[in-house]
Amino acid sequence: MDPKAMYKLSYGLFVLTTKFFDKDNGCIINTAIQAASEPNQISICVNKANLTHDMVMQSREFTVSIISQDATFDLFKRFGFQSGKDADKFEGFSDKVKRGANGIYYVTEGTNAYISVKVEKTEDLGSHTMFVGTITDMEVLSDSPSATYAYYFDNIKPKPEAVGKTPEGETIWRCRICGYEYVGEELPEDFICPVCKHPAEDFEKVVK
Ligand SMILES: Cc1cc2nc3c(=O)[nH]c(=O)nc-3n(C[C@H](O)[C@H](O)[C@H](O)COP(=O)(O)O)c2cc1C
Incomplete structure (x- = not known):
């Protein structure tokens, strides 16, 4: 068995955001997919060590902003390389987010669409929890192509x-x-x- 086979999987990249009472938070994920079409459902898998995980568990609502090829490394640093346990990830970022109909921030720069989801099911997968939910709102923000994980490594992440x-x-x-x-x-x-x-x-x- 060659574990490198796992690296042949292709992924998109997303800013997963949520809000619980007054606290906004979000993190980078690569695990959002359309899970079914009737009803239209999205699934995400989030590591239990992430603050965003606990907040989605509590709020039962989230938004995924789909990262485009226009994104800069700053977006990844802000949402993927620090925890909301230690930082307010939205500080100095108010011109790059808007609140959706669910009250949760979506990211308007370096993204091409957002999808808002109400959690219907959770599945404990060990290190991660899978959240599955129905779409409550979604909009296209730009025509820029979505960034894949491979695009991030080749073009966005500093070498x-x-x-x-x-x-x-x-x-x-x-x-x-x-x-x-x-x-x-x-x-x-x-x-x-x-x-x-x-x-x-x-x-x-x-x-x-
Ligand atoms: C490119 C990239 C992809 C990531 N993919 C995931 C993922 O799919 N699931 C996950 O739980 N964390 C993922 N992370 C890690 C979280 O974004 C990171 O641990 C974040 O700091 C958690 O923040 P929080 O504690 O505020 O939720 C990824 C990070 C990067 C940079």
């Missing part, structure tokens, strides 16, 4: 220098999923990426 060692001579391990770099001779077997929450097997030793 890390392909060096195997830090200037101090330590080994670097890089997460194949989000690019996070761990410095150390051996990567602990139970290591979990602090950014995208993927396990040690998704890390590769960076070689010159």
Whole structure:
């Protein structure tokens, strides 16, 4: 069995947003798909370690803004490389969001559409919860093509220098999923990426 087969899967990229009482939050996900057409349903899978996960569990409503090829790395840094547990991700971002009919922010820059969903079902999948729901609202925002995960890696994410060692001579391990770099001779077997929450097997030793 070759685990690299998993890397052949293709994904879109999305800003998943929600609101619970006064708190707005959101994170980057690659797991939104149309799950059925009659009734029209969307599913998303969100890591239980994410604040957005707990908030969707409570609010039972979310919006996915579909990321387009116009997006810059700043959008990914803001929503994918920090947690709403430590930061207000909407601070200084008010000109790039609007509230939809459900009261939840959708992102208007670097996106081409948004879809708002009311959660009907949840499924505990271990590390992640799958949320399935019906669409309550949706709009097209631009004609720019949607960004795939491959497009993000090739064109949006800054290329890390392909060096195997830090200037101090330590080994670097890089997460194949989000690019996070761990410095150390051996990567602990139970290591979990602090950014995208993927396990040690998704890390590769960076070689010159
Ligand atoms: C390119 C990219 C894709 C990601 N895909 C997912 C995903 O599908 N599911 C998920 O739960 N987290 C995913 N993440 C990680 C979350 O966006 C990240 O952990 C975020 O900081 C969580 O924020 P929160 O704690 O405020 O919810 C992804 C991050 C990046 C950069």
